[in-house]
Amino acid sequence: MSLEELGKLVEDGETEEAQELAEKLLKDGTDPLKMIAEMTRTMARVGDLFAKLEIFLPEIMLAGEALSGVVEVMAPYLEAVGGRVVKGKIVIGVVKGDLHEIGKNIVKLILETNGFEVKDLGYNVDSLTFIKEAEAMGADFIGASSLMTTTIPRQKEIIELLKAKGIREQYKVVIGGAPTSQMWADQIGADLYCKDAKSAPELMSNLLNS
Amino acid sequence: MTTAYRHWEILERSQTGPFMDEDDFLPKHFTPTLKKLIKKYEIKYDPKNPCPTDDDMADRIWQAAWELFRDVGYYNTDSHRLIQVTDEEIREALYMAKDQYWVGGGKDAVLWKHRQIEDTAPPFCIMSPDITCDEQYHQSICMAYLKEPLLDGICGPILEKTFGHLIESSGPTEISGCIQHITNQKLAARLLGRPGTFMVAVGTAEHDSGQIAVSNDEWGVQKTDARLVGSLTEFKTADTLLNRSLHYAQYGCYTGNLTGAIYGGWCGGSEGTAVTTVAYSLIGLVIHGAIFNQHFPFHLNYGSNTTRELLWAISMAGQALARNSKLLHTSNGFANAGPMTEMLFRETAVHAMVSTVTGWHLWEMASTRNKYKNRATPLEARIGVEVGHAVARQGLSRAEVNDIAKRLLAKYEDDAADAPIGSEYHECYDVAKAVPTQEHYDMFRRIKDEIAEMGIEFPF
Numbered sequence: 001m002s003l004e005e006l007g008k009l010v011e012d013g014e015t016e017e018a019q020e021l022a023e024k025l026l027k028d029g030t031d032p033l034k035m036i037a038e039m040t041r042t043m044a045r046v047g048d049l050f051a052k053l054e055i056f057l058p059e060i061m062l063a064g065e066a067l068s069g070v071v072e073v074m075a076p077y078l079e080a081v082g083g084r085v086v087k088g089k090i091v092i093g094v095v096k097g098d099l100h101e102i103g104k105n106i107v108k109l110i111l112e113t114n115g116f117e118v119k120d121l122g123y124n125v126d127s128l129t130f131i132k133e134a135e136a137m138g139a140d141f142i143g144a145s146s147l148m149t150t151t152i153p154r155q156k157e158i159i160e161l162l163k164a165k166g167i168r169e170q171y172k173v174v175i176g177g178a179p180t181s182q183m184w185a186d187q188i189g190a191d192l193y194c195k196d197a198k199s200a201p202e203l204m205s206n207l208l209n210s
Numbered sequence: 211m212t213t214a215y216r217h218w219e220i221l222e223r224s225q226t227g228p229f230m231d232e233d234d235f236l237p238k239h240f241t242p243t244l245k246k247l248i249k250k251y252e253i254k255y256d257p258k259n260p261c262p263t264d265d266d267m268a269d270r271i272w273q274a275a276w277e278l279f280r281d282v283g284y285y286n287t288d289s290h291r292l293i294q295v296t297d298e299e300i301r302e303a304l305y306m307a308k309d310q311y312w313v314g315g316g317k318d319a320v321l322w323k324h325r326q327i328e329d330t331a332p333p334f335c336i337m338s339p340d341i342t343c344d345e346q347y348h349q350s351i352c353m354a355y356l357k358e359p360l361l362d363g364i365c366g367p368i369l370e371k372t373f374g375h376l377i378e379s380s381g382p383t384e385i386s387g388c389i390q391h392i393t394n395q396k397l398a399a400r401l402l403g404r405p406g407t408f409m410v411a412v413g414t415a416e417h418d419s420g421q422i423a424v425s426n427d428e429w430g431v432q433k434t435d436a437r438l439v440g441s442l443t444e445f446k447t448a449d450t451l452l453n454r455s456l457h458y459a460q461y462g463c464y465t466g467n468l469t470g471a472i473y474g475g476w477c478g479g480s481e482g483t484a485v486t487t488v489a490y491s492l493i494g495l496v497i498h499g500a501i502f503n504q505h506f507p508f509h510l511n512y513g514s515n516t517t518r519e520l521l522w523a524i525s526m527a528g529q530a531l532a533r534n535s536k537l538l539h540t541s542n543g544f545a546n547a548g549p550m551t552e553m554l555f556r557e558t559a560v561h562a563m564v565s566t567v568t569g570w571h572l573w574e575m576a577s578t579r580n581k582y583k584n585r586a587t588p589l590e591a592r593i594g595v596e597v598g599h600a601v602a603r604q605g606l607s608r609a610e611v612n613d614i615a616k617r618l619l620a621k622y623e624d625d626a627a628d629a630p631i632g633s634e635y636h637e638c639y640d641v642a643k644a645v646p647t648q649e650h651y652d653m654f655r656r657i658k659d660e661i662a663e664m665g666i667e668f669p670f
Contacts, residue, residue: 053474053511058241097379097417099287099450102443102475149342149370149583150379150387150416178513178581179342196511 001025003035006070007042013062015069022073032077036084039067043113051198057106064109086117087201088208090174091133092143093121095154100147103177106197107143114201127157134171140208146177155180156188172207174200217456220293220497224452227283227291232446235285236476240445243282247274248481255480260521260619261564261612268529275488275530276300284497287442288449295496303496309536311501313363313464315434318399318406320362322502324536325569327529332602333571335595336410336540338365339586340576345371347584347635348391352398353644354635355588356407360595363408363436365573366395370583380417388412388420392430409435410466410504418453425461436464439498444476444486447497455498467494467503470542473520474510483507483523488530491537504573506542513579514546516557517626518619524561525568525608532569540573541565543594546625548578548585548632550650553622555593555657560618562594563666566601567611577632584634589646589654597661600668614664 001024009018026032043063050060071084078084092108094101101123111118119137121129134142142162146152155175162168172191175184185193192207194200230239251270256262280300283292309324322334337355351367370377372387391414399407411431415421421437424430431437439454441447458465471477471486487507494500507523508515515524524541531539543561547553558575565572574594578585601611622629635641638650646654662668 051511053509056478057475057510058237058478061237099442099448102472148379148416149368150377150384150414153376153378178579181582 003030003038006035007038010039010042010066010070011046011063013059013066015066018066019069019073022070026074026077032074032081035070035074036078039070040115043067047110047113047198057102060109064113067113085115087115087205088140089117089137090141090143090204091119091121091130091137091139092145093125093130094123094145094147095151095158096124096126097154098146098148098151099123101145103147103197104145107145107176107194107200110197111201111204116201116204127154127161130158131161131165131167139171141172141174141204143174143176145175146180149179152177152179152184155190159189172204174204176200217459217499221452221456223293224286224291224447225289227293229291230285232285232287232290235446236444240282241476241478244278244477244482244485247277248485250274253481253485255519255522257518257522259612260518260615261525261567261608262522263608263612264526265529265533268526268533271484271488271526272530272534274485276492278485278489279492279496282445284493285446286448286452287446293497300492300496304535307495307535307537308501311464311538313434313436314408315406315432318404318408319434320408322362322538322571324538325532325571327532327569328567328605328607329569330602330605332599333566333595334362334538334540335360335571335598336363336365336573337361337588337591337595338410338413338573338576339367340365340413340542340580341367341578341586342370342583343367343635344584345369345374347641349394349398350639350641350644351635352395353402354639355591356398356402356404357644358588358592358595360592360599361407363410364395365410365413366391367586368413377414380419384415384417384420385423387414388424389430392424396429406434410438411435418450418457421454422457425457425463431463433462436466436502438466438468438504439500440468441490441493443472445493455500459499464502465498465500467491467498467500469494469503470506470508471523472510473507473523480519480523483520484526484530487523487527491531491535491539495537502538502540504540504542506544506576508544512546512626513581514544514557514626516543516545516561517623521560521564521615524570525564528565528568528570539570541570542573543575544580545575545577545590546579546629547622548582548630549587549590549635550638550653551630551632552653552657553625553629554590554632555654556618556622558590558594559597559657559661560615562597563601563606563611564615566598567606567608572598582631584636585631587635587639587646587650589638589650593654593658596658596668597666600666603669604667610665614661614666617664618661
């Protein structure tokens, strides 16, 4: 029974077994911060495998579920040592008129497994809804995804609405999706463009700490 | 006449079928069913052979695809219900499907027929940049594609702006952009003396309202043309999509079903991508009444389908469809590299030869991962359809194509992740005359000669 075994169970997406082992390890006195560190290493490994498509989306989703299960078990133990460090809060969704959400779902998972608190707004999300949800959450970021050239103007619309409401500086706007680019991000005044899911956590952390 | 299959019964099921939470549909229903079927039918990817010769596996993939559709159903994200069909209904729809259609009008009409594996009849060739372009180049690009001699049908570039306004899906700019799109395309066909050319239009429409706005036999999309209806990944639809297939059927034009199973996504690997692609053809027929299926399975990371994992899936899906149905299906190439690069010509050639020999018709070519504006030209499509014609007329076997494909793959496969994005249309075409620059044409000719030396006998 070790943290490495727990990591393997999470990697294999075995939620129930991982939860049972986590509970046992914690009761036996394992440092929850060490467990968090092991989970971070595990998900980095899983993320790398997925980036190279040595595993596929269903496998990383299962690993993500198992991780959530373990985090749930760890919650009271983490509270006792000061709580889990949240790297940032984000509302994320696919813009209005766009029904393609696979990319957004991958980004959501990668962010969650890297210590971000994520509120998923789904797809076909009105621009004002992004803002209202960000306000309600006290988010640091608004993440807007788009797969179609005819829906990327909605990313710009979010920024324009933030300006119109006089709260542009309160949120970092992150954009992504197949037709988007750094050039488009610059053009609409987005704070960050992520070309893929894997790069998002580090780029967002850097932006928040800059 | 189309193969439209009981539209109202299907639509009713999208309101009354079994409820399922959307969050559960893919992870708990679609993927586990697919995995079970891949195991049951012993479907196995072979990275050594991008174009295998395996009739038995093709038939097993067909059977797995049939059961996938029957057992999973098709999920409507608006009603949260599953549209389910029976074996009898699939059999009836396949029996009623025709194996050939006249498309296009007048002297430009073309008979589009089902193809077999290693068929000596050339593929039906639709050319499309599949990409957005600046408004100022739209007319020229339409002209340039319509100048291609082997073009049987066109799907024009997508407008980003209309009269200077950024097009927004479901808004007035989309309606305007769609009308501008079809007007440019029809005018280009008339100016070039092929006014009845078959068109698949309009790609500028993301929302159903944009498609409906261009249904007009005098100036818009005619009844001799086709329109596409897509799916949401994977096996999901929505009312805005069902609106389309109903409108196309009631308007009276042809319907094509547009799907791209994602390698690395919910389908998993090559095996799941092949099975899902075949199942989409059944969905197109039964759910949407499509006369053809337009498939572009693609790599989750690259957004392309010219590497061997995808070529294998395309090849096996084509063989499964050709051997077990009389349906029409186009193979839509997605390349990593951009225009006026040797890599793009090689990628397109490989995609076209593997598709042609396994029974597909051709839809060439989305360049530069279908991501960058203005980065697609007719010249890469030309090499694809010339290869397709050559492979068919020459009567090449799957094994022979497999060998040539491997030699070409060796020249570009390692560069897939960092492929060059090449040039924009106006940098490698004379915009006013809509013809390639000499430098661009010389590169095309050089790679064509290279492919000819590998054993492809071009007719001209």
